[in-house]
Amino acid sequence: MKKMLLLCCLLYAGLLMAQDTTVRDLRKQTERTIKKDSADTTNWVWKTGGLYTLTVSQGSLSNWAAGGDDFTLSLNTILSLFAFYRKDRHNWDNTLDFAYGFVRTTSTGSRKNDDRLDLLSKYGYAIAPKWNIATLFNFRTQSFKGYQFHSDNTKTLISNFLSPGYVLFSIGMDYRPNQWLSVYLSPITTRWVIVKDDSLSQKGLYGVPAGKHSHNEIGAFVTASFLKDLAKNITYKGRLDLFSNYKHNPQNIDITMTNILAIKLWKSLALTWNVDIVYDDDTRIFGPNGTSARTQFKSLVGVGLALRF
Template sequence: MKKNVFFFLLLVSYMAVAQDTTVKKLQAESGRVIQKDPKDTLPKIWRIGGLYNLNLAQGSLRNWAAGGDEFSLTITSILSLFAFYQKDRHSWDNTLDFNFGFLRTTSLGSRKNDDRFDIVSKYGYAISSKWNLSGLFNFRTQFFKGYTYSTNVKTFASAFLSPANILISPGFDYRPNSDLSIFISPVTARWVIVKNDSISAKGFYGVDPGEHSKFELGAFLTANYLKDINKVLTYKGRLDIFSNYRHNPQNVDLFFSNIFSVKLSNVLSASWNLDFIYDDDTRLFGDNGTSPALQVKSLVGVGLLVKFGQGRER
């Protein structure tokens, strides 16, 4: 009996020593730094990231002899996301932009001053060092109800999918450098959608009164430019031009977006957004509210800027 107890204690001691040795070996292995194989030169085929910009301004007056609104609040925000794929001759660029601005004053009440949801997806196959054979998809609309304002008149003018533009375009993409991309298509299909019944009934966006969509066929060009002017100033621009072969092709539609950003610190920036739109079918202006016109939007702000992801947006 004593001999069996002795062998049992000896076995337990051996197992404890072996377990302690194994644990120490595992701890050493887990703390070891894994060195990258110098032969591993596989490039990253995806770059994903974006930025978020939030500007806020608030003012209030009380017993102010010079006059003015008792309360004012302005909020503008920009969310810009990107996902870029690159492998061999194949590329796939995806961007999403969501802009929203809100204004509230005691005299004007609440209203939006910016609202854009914009998705662009572009596939390219390189046929030379600067030219790609490409296909482009674009979807642009807004989320919230919008109104136009004139003297004592408030007109319901937009809502989700009213209007919305869907564009499908095969063509050629010219990239002379990393800052500039120019896409050209001689044949592009575009659908204008007006889902809201009351907006559709007025025929504001070229859709026949009472109808909810319109098909257009034409030529399309889009140019995108992103440049770091210096260490603190960045410019981002996008120009879209569309000519409808089926109706007044000489009256081209224009969408021109410009963003100037000045870096003030790691998380603060000043920005100027300047947009131009001309659509001959958007007849909301003039004395009688039935004429087209060049639309201009300018927003200046200082606020929070957060960048995230891999690489810079192109």
């Protein structure tokens, strides 16, 4: 009986020691610090934000010897939004840019000086540290009617919503050397040029045959996007698009370049500079007979409201 009692005591003590060791091991596991890999971005799913600017200026003259318009008013607004998705090897970039501006004077009346609606969506799958296989969709047009003004105070309608409009779809490679720059290259891209307005369609503008409302093009496409805070109070966003139409004059490359520079001056007050450069070989509305293509340049500088979010 004594032997049995001694044996039970030894077994019970052994169980207590084993349990105590297990508890200590579990406690060490739960209390240890887990180091996160600096390259681990699994927690970054969506990153969203944008920039909104509003610039207003007004001037009045009365009995002014140097001359000028009695009244001038200009307004320019830009809304630039982005939504970026990152998860494992997947990345999806979405940007939406809307810009509108007009100027009114007593001598020329009201005219718009800016009008742009641009949506870009790009999905990529990483196959190397800086390279993705990617697909891209882009829609670009203007929102309101645009006119060409003549010296005899007459005007001619030259643009409208979806006149022209551009819808582009492509498959290619996306090069990302860092988080601010993306360079997308596609040897096969399809683009539809749309002229929805019937009066403009009859004129055969923007490369769309007269009487037709759309025209398809096949070509090569390159786009480079840059978005970065250059300094604490300075933000720059730029994009360059290049398209070569294999079907017609591939050597004449269409160029679209947009630039937005915002410098914060005080709280919500900022200096903004918007520069656009466009060349479209099919936009032949310039020259003496309105049959030439030319490089289009636009620069808008102003001080006003600027909100980042």
